[in-house]
Amino acid sequence: MLIGRVVGSVVATQKDEKLTNRKFLLVQVHNPQNEPTSQYVVAVDSVGAGPEDMVMYATGSSARQTELTDGRPCDAVVMAVVDSWDLGGENIYEKWA
Amino acid sequence: MLIGRVVGSVVATQKDEKLTNRKFLLVQVHNPQNEPTSQYVVAVDSVGAGPEDMVMYATGSSARQTELTDGRPCDAVVMAVVDSWDLGGENIYEKWA
Amino acid sequence: MLIGRVVGSVVATQKDEKLTNRKFLLVQVHNPQNEPTSQYVVAVDSVGAGPEDMVMYATGSSARQTELTDGRPCDAVVMAVVDSWDLGGENIYEKWA
Amino acid sequence: MLIGRVVGSVVATQKDEKLTNRKFLLVQVHNPQNEPTSQYVVAVDSVGAGPEDMVMYATGSSARQTELTDGRPCDAVVMAVVDSWDLGGENIYEKWA
Amino acid sequence: MLIGRVVGSVVATQKDEKLTNRKFLLVQVHNPQNEPTSQYVVAVDSVGAGPEDMVMYATGSSARQTELTDGRPCDAVVMAVVDSWDLGGENIYEKWA
Structure with missing residues (x-):
């Protein structure tokens, strides 16, 4: 996984009809x-996830191991x-700070 | 997924015979x-998709999760x-603008 | 897929014995x-494909979706x-030109 | 696999609920x-693995071939x-040196 | 696949216990x-393969299509x-030269 921000x-x-109602986030x-x-x-x-959130994302076939993505053309x-x-040893990011 | 333009x-x-009648798009x-x-x-x-369209594409095994690509040598x-x-917060692209 | 030349x-x-009689092409x-x-x-x-041919290749698990590569350690x-x-809108390559 | 350090x-x-109780390591x-x-x-x-450990990691679907990651959105x-x-021929790293 | 040297x-x-007795080669x-x-x-x-050998390696799920790697966290x-x-048309490498 990599860390990114929802921008x-x-x-x-x-x-593809299997992607109906899926939300596509642009992540930097x-x-x-x-x-x-x-x-x-x-x-x-x-x-x-919401705008500006820091998130983790998974790619490849691992991206299809959630209920919303199972069997869908989503990588x-x-x-x-x-x-x-x-x-x-240093805190880099704290969501609730 | 990544965003690209059909160029x-x-x-x-x-x-491969399983790719008969498939259209191959060059996407930048x-x-x-x-x-x-x-x-x-x-x-x-x-x-x-048509020429000049902005599109999203998926890669790897996820590229085979559509009716047209299932079980085919297409990544x-x-x-x-x-x-x-x-x-x-800013609109970057609008197809119908 | 990407486009390359057989060099x-x-x-x-x-x-691996499952790769017996397979031809390995070097593609730029x-x-x-x-x-x-x-x-x-x-x-x-x-x-x-022959020497100098322009070809397309597929990678990952999609590379195993042909008769010759099914179930083999080939990516x-x-x-x-x-x-x-x-x-x-411009023709870039024409095999038979 | 690649070699990295747990930083x-x-x-x-x-x-995703299937990731409950999994530990996410930041590896350089x-x-x-x-x-x-x-x-x-x-x-x-x-x-x-602990802090500062040198480790190996696997990616893609291979990352799901452990008990802790099987069937989970983890790449x-x-x-x-x-x-x-x-x-x-030269020793580069020795954990217990 | 890519070509590399066992260094x-x-x-x-x-x-992971499924990797017991597997040999990990560092390949440049x-x-x-x-x-x-x-x-x-x-x-x-x-x-x-031995030290200094030129080899080919496969990655991703294709890396698990050998007897030694089937079902294991190895990419x-x-x-x-x-x-x-x-x-x-020029010979670049010859093992037995």
């Missing part, structure tokens, strides 16, 4: 120091909202 | 600011035509 | 403008010989 | 010379704690 | 001109020892 969302009406990948990188992904939301899923992380 | 198509007669990847990157992919069309599929997306 | 082949006698990846990139792959041939397969492609 | 951990309460990838690279991954711990798993490795 | 091996006692990726690149992988040996396998390859 937007994508709307698509004309899509962050590095362990919590700086944005140039990498991004569009991931289906499986946990009710990335937001499977967790991040509360906090530490790096080298 | 062309590829014709191949001599191919765009970044969240809607600028083209140097990354591209050839993806099977599963939604009737990328266009599974949605993008209507619009926003980034940081 | 060579690899011989390996000491290999090309960009949509038909310029070679620094990326390459060794892919099993499933369509009878890339040439699944099509390219006849032609266009980019932005 | 932190990630806490996430709001997550190292090169064969044991220098940190800019690449990182968040991986589920399946072997009881990276720490599946070994590294004792030592050599490079070109 | 070392990794020892790990504390690991080479380009088609047989020059080392900065990319490496740790791969399970399935063919009895890279050495599935062939390379005898030779050519590039543009």
